[in-house]
Amino acid sequence: MFVLTDIERLALLSGCTGLLGLVILVTACFVCPSCWLNKKITQRQRRDVESNKTHYVRNSFQLSFLEKDPPPPYESAARSSFVDAKSPDYNKRLVSVNSISSNCSDTDSVTGIPLPLLSDTEVPVIEVTENPPFDRGNVSITLQYKRIIGDDKKVFNQLRVDLKEAGELQTRAYGGRCNPYCIIGLYDAKGFNKKRRRKSGPVPLHEFHSTVVKKSQHPVFNESFFFPLENNSLKKCVLKIEAWDQDKLVNDTILGETNFLLKDVATFLSQEPSKELDVSLKLEDSKINNGQLLLGLCYLPTAERMTVAVLKANNLKKANEVHDGADFYVQAMAIYGGKIFEKRKTSRRSSSQFPVFNEMLMFDVPFSKLDHVVMLLAVFSTVPQTPSNSQEVQLRVPSKDTCIGKVVIGSTSRKHSLNHWNSMRNSPRRQVIQWHELR
Secondary structure, X not given: OOOOOHHHHHXXXXXXHHHXXXXXXXXXXXXXXXXXXXXXXXXHHXXXXXXXXXXHHHHHHHHHHHHHOOOOOOOOOOOOOXXXXXXXXXXXXXXXXXXXXXXXXXXXXXXXXXOOOOOOOOOOOOOOXXXXXOOOOEEEEEEEEEEEEOOOOOXXXXXXXXXXXXXXXXXXXXXXXXXXXXXXXXXXXXXXXXXXXXXXXXXXXXEEEOOOOOOOOOOEEEEEEEEEEOOOOHXXXXXXXXXXXXXXXXXXXXXXXXXXXXXXXXHHHHHOOOOOEXXXXXXXXXXXOXXXXXXXXXXXXXXXXXXXXXXXXEOOXXXXXXXXXXXXXXXXXXXXXXXXXXXXXXXXXXXXXXXXXXXXXXXXXXXXXXXXXXXXXXXXXXXXXXXXXXXXXXXXOOEEEEEEEEEEEXXXXXXXXXXXXXXXXXXXXXXXXXEEEOO
């Protein structure tokens, strides 16, 4: 029979106790967050997860561009693909910009580089030329004029407008299908035809907005709108229909408008109150202009870099309608395949109809993707929201940004914007300056 001595028993007991203590210590290190070993293991796991996530985002971002529009055979080795704005390599590509101006609002937006003030001789004159005719689509409606007797035996007239559909609407200049809706207004023909109108335009007697049809160039509405009228006032009215594109990035874009004089059909509608009159109207170019923006474009083929010089704005239509303390800034967005891959914006300027920016915004654009990139520039106004209580004036109150107008420049743009883009393409390394209308 095996018998242990007292010394052997003490050694065996000490070994078991030490082994048990070691197991408890290791278990506590894995469970307790304050343990040094647990912190090291957690930090290493976190670094591995972030590294894998960064590689996945970068690869998916590059593949999304290559799948939509494969580039031509030429591809630069230095700038073969776009880099995600939130990837670690993004700050390395903006070293030259950050060294000159470090006022960055976020990772996707860098303030512009200040430029010397331009003299009056260097600023081109605003050219007032008529735009060539452009097919903006059509809209179909149905009219019906009725005389209705109310419960109190009062007689009043009613014009019913059935908005059926719109067809052949233009697509967005920076890519993608539009989200159209219509605004139908009834105006007094006498005040509508006046040459000297108020700055805000004629005031409608009645106005209705249709629902928004998502992603369609041939929207079907099938909605009815009822306009109350006085006796014998049908021939004195004008029906105005505007087609708009709802845009979440910037302000809504007007696709076209048409004016229909009701005096041309007043006799038919009055004599045949039970009949419906189908009318197809052609949309025309709108005369809405929110001001002008002076821009300079330049492309450097060797560096594969595009510079957008935001110089000044002129005659901002909504500058008088905003708060006295409002500030203005211009945000430029580079769009490829319908997605924004880089953003830049200028510093803020005080409220004025003629703000001067004189800043340069730089974008890294590979030469192989130059014909597929569209620049979207929008003028925003920031209106501070003052608190209701006068004692809380010193508290920080969030501001509200409103888009006044926009300019789209690229190979898919139209009219003068397309001419400006082609001039930049045909004149590398040279700054091409031109005025643009804000829509």
